[in-house]
Amino acid sequence: MSEVVVMPAAGNSVESCLLSEWMVKAGDTVDENTIIAAIETDKSSMEVPAGVSGTVLALLVEEGDDVPVKEPILVVGEAGEEVDPSLLSGAADEPSEEAPTSSTPSSSHPGAGSVSVTDDDDAHISGTRQEGGDSPTSPRARNLAVSHGIAADALAGSGPKGRVIERDVRAAIAAGPGLTRAARASAEGFVPGTAGSGIGGRVTRADLIEGASQTVAAPAVTQPGFPGNYTDQPLKGVRKVIAQRMMSSLENAAQLTLTATAPADGLLALRKKLKNAPESMGLNAVTIGDLVGYAVAKTLTRHPMVNAHLTDGVIRSFDSVHLGVAVDTPRGLLVPTVQFAEAMTLKQFSDTSKTVAHAAIDGSISPDLLGGGTFTVSNLGSFGIESFTPVLNEPQAGILGVGTITPRAKALPDGGVGIENRLWLSLTMDHQVYDGADGARFLKDLVEAIANIELTVMG
Structure with a gap:
């Protein structure tokens, strides 16, 4: 039976870690002590052991991704085994959202519980479910959307006051493959319905790069207009932590x-x-x-x-x-x-x-x-x-x-x-x-x- 390895909590105050380097690839055999990745926090860098034995079935994030703690990063199982989608959604054991209940979500596998969202659309497991409130997206819907590369905030919600709930995300999944987080960061011009090479047909960054290489290049502009060439770089990782701390200090x-x-x-x-x-x-x-x-x-x-x-x-x-x-x-x-x-x-x-x-x-x-x-x-x-x-x-x-x-x-x-x-x-x-x-x-x-x-x- 396949299992997921999650991003470890590197400290009580650490909400996410930068996955700087993968040490394994799909198909590799690992045991509990195998180092699978190098990660960085705002404080130090460290290595992540697998903690389980088996064959690497899938890498769920890419090098350079800023990954919330306790979010799945890798799937390990038996060679040739299909990846169980419930391990990625983190919602398989939860009660139906259309039938509210006071029971708490199951924690029988990594990813169970609610998902709180940071301002860059990443998510981390908080361990307790937060129902209701003014959030435009329910915790379970957000969790499912993140695992399938779906931008939940862009969906039309069918819940109370237009809230996006689980069935809305499942409808978007059924309409076509989503994008991985790394692909979303560079998905300008993506055509919905494009088949991807990722798990469940998700479109990866490699798919976008390959698709872009097959398009006809635009004619070179010898004199770029105002404001000229520029490069956008997301504020993330250690740089984001420093920025937040400096602003907090001044406030x-x-x-x-x-x-x-x-x-x-x-x-x-x-x-x-x-x-x-x-x-x-x-x-x-x-x-x-x-x-x-x-x-x-x-x-x-x-x-x-x-x-x-x-x-x-x-x-x-x-x-x-x-x-x-x-x-x-x-x-x-x-x-x-x-x-x-x-x-x-x-x-x-x-x-x-x-x-x-x-x-x-x-x-x-x-x-x-x-x-x-x-x-x-x-x-x-x-x-x-x-x-x-x-x-x-x-x-x-x-x-x-x-x-x-x-x-x-x-x-x-x-x-x-x-x-x-x-x-x-x-x-x-x-x-x-x-x-x-x-x-x-x-x-x-x-x-x-x-x-x-x-x-x-x-x-």
């Missing part, structure tokens, strides 16, 4: 940015000294960013309201500093945490910062190190950026943007003019948690800690 916090500069000649001198130190000391790899981050951790211990969270109207200030370090990774911005940063030596802080940053970049970081930060540092100095407005990393009440070091004129004691190097600092604060004067005092103390960095390190 939920009263963000104010204060900018200052700190004398940087001491930083540059100490960095040079550490770089030339004996290798046995292990300080050669300490960077300007490490020195600034270390100064931040030490300074935050004297400003608990800056080293704080705001959650559900409650301000929680922390005695310890768990410093988030913004890292540019191939999958987007991640913020791993250096835990108990204030208690570390400079070498420990530098080594730990590099360890968590490299783990974030290669996708091997533990999810536990991507949360719990009490304050974040974002460094764009290497790009030549002087000043910018970093966005708060919720629920944190502060984030420091570190800019580049620039030369500035300086009045000398003899009345002449000299040059000094200054480091740009931008503090974005949540004005709900503390006032501008509190943020200014923190920046003032941080500037002093950086100006006297050798003493800060010694302390």
Whole structure:
């Protein structure tokens, strides 16, 4: 008997995962420990074991698809076995929608239960059925439509107030094959009724590409009109998660940015000294960013309201500093945490910062190190950026943007003019948690800690 493998839940807050690579194909033999796919979340990448034994009968999603957790991704059974359509619809054991009942849906196979829909028409299993309400599509109808590549929102509903119900979706299925999710993303110009090569006659992206190759190409336009050539890219995967978090941060916090500069000649001198130190000391790899981050951790211990969270109207200030370090990774911005940063030596802080940053970049970081930060540092100095407005990393009440070091004129004691190097600092604060004067005092103390960095390190 065939079984489905579903997208695993990679964490309590993860709603979907990006299937980045299939490790198997239809016809392959797998056992419980066979790695079938590589997936990515906004936090890390991981491998998915089959969990069952048998022959791969069908791959239900394509590489690059953003798949909700618990949605079927693969069917395993005996070689030559037909794929049971009920495994794909997730509604075989549910009571008839035309005969309402108070009983709960069966969970005897993956996919049973209701389906909640995200704004990009993906779906994930929620485990409880939600009847009625103002939804234009019933949960069971949505589940059945997704499994057959049918755009439920485009159907005419026969239920109460025009609601799309199961019989409407079944009528659309009977009228002709649907499209897979990947095919729907590129289905402009699709002619209904076209037979596909997918399960149940569904049209796949490969079918659309093959059909397009057989059409007559339009004459080339040498001078494209306004607005010219462009490329559309769906907001999905990690990029979508980052976008949602940034918008949520701006909506939920009263963000104010204060900018200052700190004398940087001491930083540059100490960095040079550490770089030339004996290798046995292990300080050669300490960077300007490490020195600034270390100064931040030490300074935050004297400003608990800056080293704080705001959650559900409650301000929680922390005695310890768990410093988030913004890292540019191939999958987007991640913020791993250096835990108990204030208690570390400079070498420990530098080594730990590099360890968590490299783990974030290669996708091997533990999810536990991507949360719990009490304050974040974002460094764009290497790009030549002087000043910018970093966005708060919720629920944190502060984030420091570190800019580049620039030369500035300086009045000398003899009345002449000299040059000094200054480091740009931008503090974005949540004005709900503390006032501008509190943020200014923190920046003032941080500037002093950086100006006297050798003493800060010694302390």
